Amino acid sequence: MTSVIEWIEEKIKNEYIHxxxxxxxxxxxxxxxxxxxxxxxxxxxxxGLVALKIISSKNSKEKLNEVNDEFxxxxxxxxxxxxxxxxxxxxxxxxxxxxxxxxxxxxxxxNLRDYLKNNFAFLKWNYKxxxxxxxxxxxxxxxxxxxxxxxxxxxxxxxxxxKLLIADFGLSKKLAEVTTSSMGNKMGMYEYIEPQxxxxxxxxxxxxxxxxxxxxxxxxxSSGRPPFHDYYNRNxxxxxxxxxxxxxxxxxGTHSKYQQLYKECWDDEPKSRPNIEEVYKILNTVTVKKSxxxxxxxxxxxxxxFPPELxxxxxxxxxxxxxxxxxxxNRYFIYRLAFLKELRKRTADDIAPMSKISAHVSSMWFNESxxxxxxxxxxxxxxxxxxxxxxxxxxxxxxxxxx
Numbered sequence: 001m002t003s004v005i006e007w008i009e010e011k012i013k014n015e016y017i018h019x020x021x022x023x024x025x026x027x028x029x030x031x032x033x034x035x036x037x038x039x040x041x042x043x044x045x046x047x048g049l050v051a052l053k054i055i056s057s058k059n060s061k062e063k064l065n066e067v068n069d070e071f072x073x074x075x076x077x078x079x080x081x082x083x084x085x086x087x088x089x090x091x092x093x094x095x096x097x098x099x100x101x102x103x104x105x106x107x108x109x110x111n112l113r114d115y116l117k118n119n120f121a122f123l124k125w126n127y128k129x130x131x132x133x134x135x136x137x138x139x140x141x142x143x144x145x146x147x148x149x150x151x152x153x154x155x156x157x158x159x160x161x162x163k164l165l166i167a168d169f170g171l172s173k174k175l176a177e178v179t180t181s182s183m184g185n186k187m188g189m190y191e192y193i194e195p196q197x198x199x200x201x202x203x204x205x206x207x208x209x210x211x212x213x214x215x216x217x218x219x220x221x222s223s224g225r226p227p228f229h230d231y232y233n234r235n236x237x238x239x240x241x242x243x244x245x246x247x248x249x250x251x252x253g254t255h256s257k258y259q260q261l262y263k264e265c266w267d268d269e270p271k272s273r274p275n276i277e278e279v280y281k282i283l284n285t286v287t288v289k290k291s292x293x294x295x296x297x298x299x300x301x302x303x304x305x306f307p308p309e310l311x312x313x314x315x316x317x318x319x320x321x322x323x324x325x326x327x328x329x330n331r332y333f334i335y336r337l338a339f340l341k342e343l344r345k346r347t348a349d350d351i352a353p354m355s356k357i358s359a360h361v362s363s364m365w366f367n368e369s370x371x372x373x374x375x376x377x378x379x380x381x382x383x384x385x386x387x388x389x390x391x392x393x394x395x396x397x398x399x400x401x402x403x
Contacts, residue, residue, distance in 0.1 A: 004072055008093075008100060017079065018092030020044065020103055025052070025094065027307065029371060031110075032155075041106060043307075050091060053102040055170075070170065071100050077169050078102070081145060086138030088158055088167035107158035107165060108305065112217075113226060115159045118364060120224030125255065125288040128221050132258075133283050134164035135217060140276045142166070143207050150205050152213035153192040154220055190238040191227040192216045195268055198242035208270035214279065215265025216248075222258065223251040257286050304364070307375050310338040312382050331377040335368075336361050338376070 012019045024045040032039040037054040044050045055071045078090040089105040109115055112131075116123075135157060142149060149156075149166065156168040190198075194209035216227055227248050231237040240246040245268050250259045261282050267273050274282070315337060339361045365373075 004069060007072065008075075012093075017075065017090075020092050020094045022094050022096050025050075028052075044103070047091075049106040049108070051104040051106045052094070053104055054099065055102075071102070074169055075102065077147070078104075081142065081147065081169075084138060084141045085163070086134050086165055087141065088165040104167075105160070105165075107160040107167075109159035109161070111155045112157035112159060112164065112220075113154035116154070116220065116224045122360070123224075125253075129255075129258070129283060129286055129288070131164050131221050132218050133280070135166065135214065136276065136280045136283055138164075138166040139210060139214060140280050143210070143276045148205060148207055149210050149213075151188050152210055152217065153189045154217060154226065157217065190234055190241065193238075194270075195242035196270065198238050206270070207275065208273050211265050211273045211276065211279065212267075212270075214276075215262040215273075218258070218262035218265065219248055219250075222254045222262075223248070255286055255288060257282065261286075304335070304338050304342060306372055308334075308338045308379060310334065310341055310379065312379070312386055314341070315383050316386060331373055331380045332365055334380045334383070335365055335376045339364075 011017050025042040026045075027043040029041045030038060031041050031051070040052040040054070042050055042052050055074070075090070075093065081087050082089045088107065091103045091105060094101050094103055139149065139152070149169065151168065151170070152166070156166070158165045158167045192213040194203070194205055194212050196203045197205065197209075220227060228237055228246075237246075247263075247266060261274075261279065264272070264274055265279065315334070
């Protein structure tokens with residue numbers, strides 16, 4: 001009988017999957033961790049940023065076969081579905097000193113939950129409907145392949161250049177493979193999980209279970225916040241959702257047809273929920289009248305590249321030397337320059353007023369993590385060092401802002 005390791009090595013040899021040498025990766029940064037293991041952002045030589053998914057970080061010998069089995073299951077599934085535009089693609093695999101690692105497409109705008117947190121105030125309804133269609137289109141593809149995800153929630157939906165991608169297929173299965181004892185029937189976030197799984201421990205998740213989770217995601221897109229974020233007792237919340245039919249309230253201004261759709265999706269009775277084809281069809285009929293006001297001065301919805309694509313040379317060529325004579329750059333200034341560079345690259349017409357841009361960038365900056373700020377601080381230090389090399393006079397009395 002072929003071992004898991006032998007199977008992987010054979011598939012690499014037969015070019016079933018591309019193998020990347022581990023020493024081709026650099027600049028590792030953890031972006032997520034859970035019971036499955038961890039996800040790390042890294043730079044891959046000649047390709048750029050990628051995501052590395054380590055199925056488990058445990059190193060015990062008794063866990064090795066279990067980890068390899070899970071790796072192969074997810075690898076096979078990803079190879080079958082990775083060509084769809086709304087599915088997070090697999091690029092190949094690699095191996096460190098401990099285990100094999102999945103190499104995945106990197107989503108440059110993070111997960112849906114963080115994206116809504118940072119950008120919701122700027123999202124228009126037509127774009128929200130596009131977001132809902134992206135997820136629905138990806139799920140429609142999975143269901144056409146008789147695959148159920150079983151763990152849909154806003155942290156498993158990624159945003160890449162404005163497009164939403166379904167990710168994390170660790171609990172996904174072919175419909176025919178699902179059993180009552182399957183761990184995927186019990187695992188998941190209570191806010192999104194099929195209520196029947198709480199009521200009946202032998203319940204098997206199916207396509208309608210994914211539809212329930214999709215309904216919650218549609219509500220989340222319309223509200224901009226996680227469901228039941230103020231409930232601290234998760235077990236009690238599960239009971240209220242499953243036995244008392246607790247659901248979130250509609251957000252003011254939600255399109256009536258959109259609102260009716262997500263309510264049908266999260267109906268307690270699975271048979272009353274629409275199938276994915278019906279959801280997709282209805283979403284395509286939801287139209288929002290465009291405002292008579294000019295669409296001019298709208299700020300595009302994106303997050304800055306990390307690490308920043310802005311270089312010291314570009315900053316020094318931008319005509320800002322004179323400003324630096326009295327005000328040495330600080331990390332926030334560099335952050336704004338990077339934003340403007342990206343904005344000009346994506347905006348063909350007039351750029352939004354500086355006051356609006358400044359407020360938008362400021363809200364993003366103060367939500368950034370320490371590692372992101374530190375990278376911009378390092379770039380700022382490089383600019384200042386270059387200025388000193390060129391003997392640009394720095395006002396010693398000026399103190400850069402610290403954040």
